[in-house]
Each structure stands twice: as C-alpha cells, then as structure tokens.
Amino acid sequence: MIPGSLARRYARALLQLADTPIQREIFGRDIASFVRVAAVNELDKPSLLTVLESGAYPVPERRAVLQKVLERMSLDATVSKFLLFVFERGRISGASQIARQYAEMSDALSGRVHAKLTSARPLPTDAVNKIKAALERATGKTILLESAVDPELIGGVVTQVGSVVYDGSLKTQLGNLRTSLRG
Incomplete structure (x- = not known):
C-alpha cells in the first residue's frame, strides 16, 4: 500500500503519457487487467503482488517474473514500462491504488x-x-x-x-x- 497522494501522482504520470483519449482508455484497461491478475490468491499461494513486493526473493528474480507476466499479458508497451518503473521504485504494492486513481482521473477527463x-x-x-x-x-x-x-x-x-x-x-x-x- 502507498499513500493516496503518491498513487495520484503515479496515476497522473501515466495519464500524461496517453496522447489520445483512445490510448487513455487502453492504458486504463491494461493497468486494471494487471491488477486483477496480480491480486489473485489461489489456495494457500501468495498473489503475484505479494511475491513482487516480498523481500524474500532477490530483486532481479522478482523483476524477471514481472517482465514475464507483462509479456504474457500483452499489455501496451507504455503500461508495461510504467509498471516496471513502479516496481523499480518499490511501489508495486500500490498498483491497485494507482489503477483506481487512474480510472477516476480518466473518467473525469472523459x-x-x-x-x-x-x-x-x-x-x-x-x-x-x-x-x-x-x-x-x-x-x-x-x-x-x-x-x-x-x-x-x-x-x-x-x-x-x-x-x-x-x-x-x-x-x-x-x-x-x-x-x-x-x-
């Protein structure tokens, strides 16, 4: 979890990367899809977000896992780079908050x-x-x-x-x- 003001700043940054309303919608859809997939808990297995933010695994391994997931999800390249940036800053635990803030800002603009x-x-x-x-x-x-x-x-x-x-x-x-x- 990250503070709401920080989630808004990250969401605003992603929003500013969208050049068109269509791209804004694609970014919103993709970040929401990532959050849905990453937050799933299966029978005593930690969610992807839990693994990505855990200090129990070395950073290069967690980054590699994130990159593989992003490749398999076929997200927009900008959204994938954004999520990797969020990971590198140690804020991946706030992905759901960022996605929620992004959706609110995108709705307001639309x-x-x-x-x-x-x-x-x-x-x-x-x-x-x-x-x-x-x-x-x-x-x-x-x-x-x-x-x-x-x-x-x-x-x-x-x-x-x-x-x-x-x-x-x-x-x-x-x-x-x-x-x-x-x-």
Missing part, C-alpha cells in the same frame, strides 16, 4: 461520473434509464450507474453522484416526519 442508485426493490429497466437520463441532464456528464437493492429503504430511491446524495427514500421521509413531530 466527462464520466460514477453514481449509485439504491432502491427497496429492483427497478424496471426503463425507470433506471429515466433516472440515469435525469442525472446526466443535471450533471452534464455521462453517468456510469451502479444499481443496488436495500429493503430497509421501504420505498423510493437513494442516488449518490460523487459526494452528493439525493435521498428520496420512504425511510428517510418517515424519519424526518418523526423528528418534526417530536420537536
């Missing part, structure tokens, strides 16, 4: 924002699409919507876009009514 829609019951597809369209109009950005179900809401929906929460749940409305009747 005008995308993540949102979470929580409802008491699964919503019909057309209702979800209408909510998504309304959020896109309100934010002026493309919404990447994740849906969840929480029966405790009783009814209505709660939507979180970035740090802003729109709470139209029956649970919250009943709580507000209870508070106003007590006061």
Whole structure:
C-alpha cells in the first residue's frame, strides 16, 4: 500500500503519457487487467503482488517474473514500462491504488461520473434509464450507474453522484416526519 497522494501522482504520470483519449482508455484497461491478475490468491499461494513486493526473493528474480507476466499479458508497451518503473521504485504494492486513481482521473477527463442508485426493490429497466437520463441532464456528464437493492429503504430511491446524495427514500421521509413531530 502507498499513500493516496503518491498513487495520484503515479496515476497522473501515466495519464500524461496517453496522447489520445483512445490510448487513455487502453492504458486504463491494461493497468486494471494487471491488477486483477496480480491480486489473485489461489489456495494457500501468495498473489503475484505479494511475491513482487516480498523481500524474500532477490530483486532481479522478482523483476524477471514481472517482465514475464507483462509479456504474457500483452499489455501496451507504455503500461508495461510504467509498471516496471513502479516496481523499480518499490511501489508495486500500490498498483491497485494507482489503477483506481487512474480510472477516476480518466473518467473525469472523459466527462464520466460514477453514481449509485439504491432502491427497496429492483427497478424496471426503463425507470433506471429515466433516472440515469435525469442525472446526466443535471450533471452534464455521462453517468456510469451502479444499481443496488436495500429493503430497509421501504420505498423510493437513494442516488449518490460523487459526494452528493439525493435521498428520496420512504425511510428517510418517515424519519424526518418523526423528528418534526417530536420537536
């Protein structure tokens, strides 16, 4: 693990290496793929990230393992060089944080924002699409919507876009009514 500010700096550096929006998407896809592969734990075997950051193995051997994995994954050459650079700096344990920061920065540059829609019951597809369209109009950005179900809401929906929460749940409305009747 590395501090968040350091992960942002590495992510920003990789982002600056992308000359086009398409290349930016390729870099994001490739670094996310590497993290998915490197973080896998199989039946009492350490993950690739654990091996790469372990001092139990000599650096040249760990570097060779990383190079072989990168070759087999056929990642973009820039992403492979970037990951080798991160390894050389002793920061490979932060690859997942760097990938997460990269995705956030890339989304921001592309005008995308993540949102979470929580409802008491699964919503019909057309209702979800209408909510998504309304959020896109309100934010002026493309919404990447994740849906969840929480029966405790009783009814209505709660939507979180970035740090802003729109709470139209029956649970919250009943709580507000209870508070106003007590006061």
